[in-house]
Amino acid sequence: MKLADVRKNAFAMPLNNPAYPRGPYKFYNREFVVISYRSDPETLRAMVPEPLEVIGDTVNYEFIRMPDSTGFGDYTETGQVIPVRFKAKDGSVQEGGYVHAMYLDDNSPIAGGREIWGFPKKLATPRVAHESETLVCTLHYGSVLCVNATMGYKHHEIDQAPLLKSLARPNFMIKIVPHVDCTPRICELVRYYTEDVTVKGAWTGPAAIQLFDHALCDVARLPVREVVSATHFVTDLTLGLGEVVFDYLAA
Template sequence: MTPDEVLRHAATPLRTPVYPVRATRFTDREYLNVVYRTDPDALRAVVPEPLRIDEPLVRFEVMRMGDVDGYGPYVESGQAIPVTLDGQPGEYLHAMYLDSFAATVSGRELSAYPKVYGSAALRVDHGALVGTLDHGAERVATATMAYKWDALDLQEAAAEITVPTFMVKIVPDVTTGRLLTAQLVRTQIVDITVTEAWTGPARLQLFAHALAPMADLPVLEVVRASHITTDLTLSPVQTVHDYLGER
């Protein structure tokens, strides 16, 4: 294999592709979202500048991926923090947990999604929509919402999940350990069709875990919740701030 042939491969391992190198289409993606108020000091400790926090809110999510091009179905859970950048509203992706290896490595390598191991689930139980996250045998989060309680406007639902998303991309040099890349990047959901949207009473419990520290952003008050089913595409990331360029 020549050097030019090596460079034409987009990922490791060279001869065994793990994921397709293109925009990803999600069909029948189902969300359980619980927006809650948390400790503002805890938020300031984890949100990187130049992002700004207006309100001490967190959106906890469980996403069941019905069908994903190149990956198949899986379930994911995480925390997104409402922020602004130069006055533009968006969300900072603080944590993402899932048990799909391909989706984990593509999210980290092709983009900057903070994906790590976890087992999430979304199900209906006696009139409640239940979202859970486990790390190994230990429960990390449990969210419940009344199932299909009140209809939510479809445009309002689309607006909730299509705000710009910000993440931090870190790439170290394998020899020196110094950073090759340290960037704040932005992406956004596009080509979206919301098929169902609901809201209703909800509750959220977070449990302390050293390797999945969701509870470091404690639940002080549940503000709102939504249950959304949609088809969508994730657009590629773009750099909006270079931390190494400041030095």
Template sequence: MLKSDVLKQSTTPLGGPAFPQGPYKFHNREYLNIVYRTDLEALKRIVPEPLEIEEPLVKFEIMYMPDVTGLGCYTESGQVIPVKYNGIQGEYLHAMYVDNHPAIAVGREASAYPKKLGAPRLYTDSDTLVGTLDYGTLRVATATMGYKHQPLDIEKAREEIMKPTFMLKIVPDFDGSLKVCELLQTQITDLTIHGAWTAPARLQLFEHALAPMADLPVLEVVHASHILTDLTLSTPTHVYNYLDEK
């Protein structure tokens, strides 16, 4: 293979890459979002500077994505924390658990999504929307929400999905030092909402050493939403380099 051809590849292995080049378009992407109040001191131990915490809130989310160009079908779950950076209100992606290797690989390599392997599910059980997350064979989270009880204002749903998002990109060098350590920002701008609802919701988090979601305990459920969308992921931008501090 010529050097010029190597430079055209999206990733390794050559001839059978872990993921294709984007853009990545999502059709019928389904969200279960539960915003809850948590312990402020626990948040302070997790949210990295220079991001600022305004309220002790966390969003637990499960997303079922049945049709993604280049990546197929998968489900994802994680915790998102409302933050502010340089006057911009947005969300910090704390942790994401995914059941699809191409989605994990592209999220980590081509962006900074904090993805690792997990087994999330989103399904309807009689009159209840249910989201679960297992890590290995153990349950980490169980979320329940009434199924389509009340319409959610479409503009409010749009605001939920289109908030600026901040992520940490950390890449070690071969000697163990940090080659990359920076804060990235992205924002979904290409979005179509097919429906949005709210209803009573509950969330249980279970202790796990390697999927420590319960380190941000559920004190009170504040808001829940069920949103159906089409969207395209945007390219992230660099906003802060931690290595400049060295």
């Protein structure tokens, strides 16, 4: 293979058989269960990197069932998103979410999510199930239960306008790519948006969530103090590609 061929074909690893195709990535009938809870403000501030600023004391714990996604297939994902504020160099201020942790059960979106955007994804076994009148969501890391969440099934339909507004906000994460000597070669704050969002239904209801300690699945580091709200909704959407908004190594 010639040098020019390497440059032309180098999109993702492995070079000759990438773990995922090029985007954009579209999702159909993407089912969310989002439980918002109050946590420890000092811990949140310790976990969220500058130049982001924590807003309040809440965490959104998300379970996402993705039965039909282009390029990534059929999988389930879960994780914690912390409401934050970002001030750009031009002085403009945005509110959005900092993606703190993600766990899922499919290699392709783990590889693509980490390599393209910098999603903090690790392999685990999240599950979303409909058991009679209850939505039951769990996360196992190996054989160990790390999250147990329940929600009443479609108790009250909600106004979609505030939900669409929240889905239009940006999300942020840190993309880290190590050098061959294990020093950071890339360390960037990345921003992305969800696009072409169609909400097919949205509901709220009573909810409960428990987080359990685990050495390598540290969801319990952001402890649950009080459940604030819960939302269950189904969407079609496109996962927008990211942009770098802050370079830690350049700074």
